Amino acid sequence: MVFEGSSAAISHTGKVRSNNQDSGYSGANLFVVADGMGGHAGGDVASTLAVTRIEPLDQAYTSTDDAQASLQAAATTAAADLVRASKERPELAGLGTTLSAIIMVDDYAVIGHIGDSRIYLYRDDALTQITTDHTFVQRLVDSGRITLEEARYHPRRSVLMRVLSDMDIAPDLDMFVMPTQPGDRWLLCSDGLSGVVDDPPIAKAMALGLAPGRTADILLKQALDGGAPDNVTLVIVDVGGAHPLSSGTGTVVGAASNPADLPVPAPRASLTGWLHPARQAANEPSHFEPDSDYFEEIIEEDRRRARRRRMAWLFALFLAVVALVGAGFLAYNWTQTRYFVGADEDSVVIYRGVQQSLGPISLSTEVHDTNILLADLPSYQRAAVERTINARSLSDATAITERLRASALPAIPEPEFTPDADPTPTPTPTATTEAPTP
Template structure:
């Protein structure tokens, strides 16, 4: 079914009766992963799913941070462009992730997908980046209304592979866009008019990556939003999903239907997944103690002369003016302070120079190999301490042609991260079977 278009007739109707959402969200860690890096949210005005990426770099921090920012959009519509609000929300999430990385450099490399639907009573404005998805179930037919930002999706768009082949493609998890606090945010933004009886479905790739459209449509065809969301997670796990699974389902109701729905009156916004238990990450050394250990607040103690001991006051001996003339002079007041300040300035300048040089190295990228896999490095090739793995792909080096392996051994320089992604895509295409490469 084609993606529904904006219904101008509905939007131009004078004071149309507002619609309402009945919603449910659920997230499951799955049967393979140790922790849940997905985050989801469902409220009367906002639906969102974020799938964290990063492994050791804590994708759960990225997804929960993004959802924490996006929940501020869950408010009754006001004057202003709906798409602008969604775009601003995604940029705020992007900036918040950047601040988290600044506080803890160990988070460098973390990122998250984001699929957001903002409701105004008549339509939803969607913002999308990554490979989480949004669907619309209408009149018995299911439509995917977002497009994945993945390598395999680019192959589908070029007619190189089919949707069915994409589900089992070895590089199906290679994401080309995400919120990472580093690269420019370029989400897809569009709006869709809703109608009573519509059902909106958002999910992470733990669900849509294993379930076919027909299976999802059959689940969305029956039951309440709660039933559909939970059943979608169960079906995904039974289908062999090895990822976290997050599903958000919302029904579009008329005012009369909403008033008759006894469960809607007490329905509270739902936060699920990693965002439901935010991980506090404090900057190291934030608490340093009162006055940094200074005991200057103690009152001075007056020394008392013990009884029985006599003290004699002795006049200083006369000073020889000539000896005084050549005697070492006492240092001038505050000389030590001036020296410390001068040293601090020098150290500060050296630190600025070092930090600037290090920052420049961290804007450099190249493609190489690590433990038999193709990886994207950040830093300067061959300089210990200034190069680290930034992204690990699922491309096996042994599957590449000999020429490509030789290039990887020497390191393939990239102009920037986007260029590095293009290099990885080119390597992946070299692995394609001959019959596919000729298509």
């Protein structure tokens, strides 16, 4: 049975790279994206060989098992082609490619995937990433060592752990089958799109319901607006959509669309590399497949980077604490050059500092108790002292207290009072002259 739906494929060199190492295919039942790597020409060759080997699978299948077997066999043959190409042309040593493919069989999607290109499904207003990136940072995410946001900007985010390459004639593809239904919209893309455009804008473009070709143009523009540092390739497939399927052969885009134009560089001395002894140096690829022992070295490098990051944070924290303490010390020293006149419980006092406290720490200390009683001051002066009077210096504060002393009322001693004494005054005896008796 032939798949009923509509699709579109598009590929762009991007704004940085000089050539397109991606390839893509959109046919009647088969949809493929391959992102090549391996130098100026190696990436072109790798993605072209992969798509060329996969393209004959665009046919009707009686079962999903047959489609899976055919896809795995084609990927293995493509890997053998890469090995042969690197032997025949040593300057291409180290070439490889990602591969993400869908074969539609009745109401099912047969999926094969290796590398960091992606397959998304837009269904019921939700975008879901179907494939898992075979990258170093994805392993770090899976192990809980970093977050998805940290993975997006990790310096090793382009290191691939699994890929179709000239180093493995038995590629380990993720193979699985998913049921699909009318209204589903599938997106296959290279990391030139997924590495630049976040999922929400992709979902928004997919939700517009425009034809696959128009939707592909919108997504490509988003990648270009984001800088497009890598090649951008995407294929959009609508299941049972209203958009008619174009007749004729499938659409090939990217490097595979012009295989005769692939550059064939003259043999040249290759730099000896840690990962590939004869790897092409020109136009360094965006990602590569490491040797088996490279993962442990990358893990150790990540640990060293984490330690350096922690040390940097600790040093920054130390500097911040020193700056804070220094600023506090300078501020405290400044407060100790200030004076004010205030009051304690009953008298006028000269203080050094300011009229604030930091929690339990007072920023003022008593310098001199003038022994001027608050009760002896006129009411308006007593109120001013209780509110505190700022002074420019100690001599200024002393002058203020002298003025207060001059205006203080003189002390009036209280009369003595004895509670047991008779309050009735005793009359003073007077001298009398007794008259003589007649």
